[in-house]
Amino acid sequence: MSFRPIRCVLLPLLCVLGLGACERKPEVDDPSRRAARERSLEDGILLGVVGALTGDQASFGVSTRNGILLAVKEENEAGGINGHPIRIRAYDSQGKPPEGANAVTRLINQDGAALILGEVASGISLAMAPVAQAAGVPMISPSSTNPKVTEVGDYIFRVCFIDPFQGDVMARFAHDNLKAKRVAVLRDIKSDYSVGLVGVFKESFTALGGTIVADEAYSQGDTDFRSQLTAIKASNPDAVYVPGYYTEVGILARQAKQLGLRVPLMGGDGWESSKLYELGGSALDGNFFSNHYSPEDPRPIVKDFIAKYAKEFGMEPDSLAVLAYDAAKVAIEAIRRAGTLSGPALRDAIAQTRDFPGVGGTITLDEHRNARKKAVILRIEDRAAHFYTSVEP
Amino acid sequence: MTPDASLSALPTRAGLSAWVPFLVILPILGGLELLTRGSPFLVYISLMVGVNVILAVSLNIVNGMTGQFSLGHAGFMAVGAYAAAKFSMAMDPWKIIGVAVAPSDQIIFLFSLLIGGAAAGLCGFLVGLPSLRLRGDYLAVVTLGFGEIIRVVAQNSDALGRALGLSGIPQRTTIFTVGFFVFLVILVAKRLADSPHGRSLVAIREDEVAASAMGINTTAYKVRAFVIASFFAGVAGGLFSHFQSVINPMTFNWVRSMEIVVMVVAGGLGSTTGSVVAAVSLTLLPEGLRTLFNSLNLNAGRIDQVRMPIYGLLLVVLMLVRPQGLFGTREAWDMWRKRKPTPAATEEGA
């Protein structure tokens, strides 16, 4: 039998054309899924968590999981929801969208999770959201800032602000407070978060009359930024916008100092972590970043959270842990108000979240299911971030 | 079958019997499609398994049968995934005149799969033509480099969504389509292995210099094998993007290519059966570990972290215990043939 590619391909094509009519759109009201969903509190409350516990985003996923574990532990010690304990099941997304979608499918359909918490990266949340939406199980992303995530459907929420707001805040800050005319941007090309913020920043800053003098990039996991910084230094900017994660920015600041780049660096909430100061040391002094809250915030809830987190996990919380903690608290609060685990009731309860006192600021969910929160701008001095100013949405 | 009968009857008989596998498999797939309705997790896992089987079987044509060493299969998958997704998204508001919406969607989906496969096949040709002249390990590096270049291109292109990737790709992939392409790639691999073309590939694997001395145009054969493999990787990418509905560059990095190579080697280089079995079991292994840990009620927050180190160690153990892979170079249908002495007659039905 000789190999005949034409027949091998054409024949099956005809067959598929003939039988191609078996398309099935995802239906929310599939009876089996409704059965999985319509459970009361007595059946046990299981929260599904998806985060990158391994891989190059593992430090963010682990922080997120820790924040959620702490919130649930507190609630359970206080008696759970109407006396029912809350259980957690955390799956690893390995920082990959397919793994995230896989995990959320399993959590909802196999494990019977009533609600999904996750992911950090918008790219992964975007892969998870359609699954949750189709199954009618609410999903709260603690820290995915891309606007597209909650646009997937009415079951998808977030407790952080979105890129357009945070990027714009920093563009205004650079223009108004730093009086910068020439700004260089440096993005983490592997992170949709960083790429998104830089995009917004460039647009806002040029609209304000400023000039972007250099647009450079690095990749998550890099540790040598000297080439980019040398190029940026040669462009002679007034400030540099680096909205990356603390895993890279700490060393980046150190190398900027070594190369004699003596202008302020600006960043976003991805900076917030005690690791930043461990990696960057005194080189970070005089830099600014936007965040959800100030770790110096005198509110007892903040002090309390930082102390408990340090006791539980032996390190200080980063902003991802804070947001995850808040997301879990919002979720638990909504379950308590709904008094049931049915999807639509939970969805409505979450959507009604108003003035929720979170560690990372007061959370009010708007009609697009995004949190409306003010942003604070922090200035780093002496290995700590200090309140500088705050911006209302 | 007597020789004279086969001589006279071969064309029509082969023509008819070529249809037999399709007639057998299509109702089975249709049945599976119906049976799995209402269990989304099963569907999801099956689709994932199917895509990995297509990838492993197609890579086996290059790495197993031809003995070349490609480390860029995820790159070709990425090309197919992006091309198919872009086409589908552009065509999404349209439907074919005179056809209901659902079948029209499926026809467009089929075209987008073919476009994805063709784009990947073209890339396979462009990469393969110069680089298949290189010796083993150098080819590995070039294909690995190609995969990484694809990733960087996607990260730098606004049309491909940069780091966020493409989202909102219509969800069209069903058990039926994936099953069908799984079947198709296995059939192509089997027919290829049984053909003179396939024997030339094996000759190249066993000794390239000798094969060339026998008059085999080694580069042409290698490029053809490479293009077929790339085509199916592209189709797999298209199928993948149409059930994930989201693709981004990091999904297709070189670690993904490694995973596919691992499937091929673990199954046994050159054995299509082995690739299928390894792809199925290695895709299900992490889920199995999850179920195991869940039932043991281990610390729920940490179970998943130990999966990857365990996976790595299992690979080492598997290779030490069975260096030739699960199946060596044997095939399931070889065992079938041994019992039936006339291979030509049963070949089609396997």
Add this chain to the structure above:
Amino acid sequence: MSVFLQHLINGLAQGTIYALVALGYTMVYGVLKLINFAHGDVMMVGAYLGYATAFQLAPAARSGSMGLLVILVVAAAGCALLGLLIERFAYRPLRDKPRLTSLITAIGISFALSYGFQLDFGFFPGAAPRAFPEIIELTPWFEFGGVILWNSQVLSFGIAILLMLGLQWLVFRTRTGRAMRAVSHDHRIAGLLGIPTDRIIGLTFAIGSALAAVAGILYAIKDISITPLMGLYVGLKAFVAAVIGGIGNVPGAVLGGLMLGLVEEFVVGYTASSWRDAVAFGFLIVVLLFKPEGLFGKNAAEKV
């Protein structure tokens, strides 16, 4: 001009690290024709060993050249042992099997090490980056017109060149080196001639892994941050460097490493930085198309 000089310094500093790791790839490939994908992870283990050692030393003993020496020796010894173990248990049983088999065990070891180190319980360090202590005080060694050359960069470069010369001497001027070359040529015939093949291959792994450990420490001194996945990225690039230089060739690996460092640096400095990785691999492909054995590799005739 000063910008150009600064780029040159940066590129050479990064290239030095690539070169040291590439040496390990090239040595192992030379004797076994095996791409040791776990090599980058051995470098990562070296960096963590150095990190742990530094915290065992008293703060006073930690800094200064004595501290550096202790850290280098401990990490190199630990990694040499790790390399021996990997060779003994993951590669030696498969030496006469198809080479792809050892490649899979290499990938398995790489996964086990890099993901194992990400665990956040027991003695595992966890996924978050650690800041390597400042062993040598950073001072400008040379400063002119805004261009700064740091003492750590000079030190790294010096150590790398010394190690490379030492390796060259070992391979071409000693009996052991001659045995290595014989094993590299054909390990079965070398065995027949009375060369202790197993011991020579083990030694090669030990030396390559020790070099990786040194590279890990120098990397950590240069860039401070160490993570469990650092080996994957640097390992991949170093592998590319080894291939560019002609895999199996000692000076080729060093020149390939330096060249790759400089190419990346100038791509970032003078064109679009987001294309860096693509250009690095594009450079590799172009080199291989015109010189299929690498820039400095010997074009060996194929056996019939």
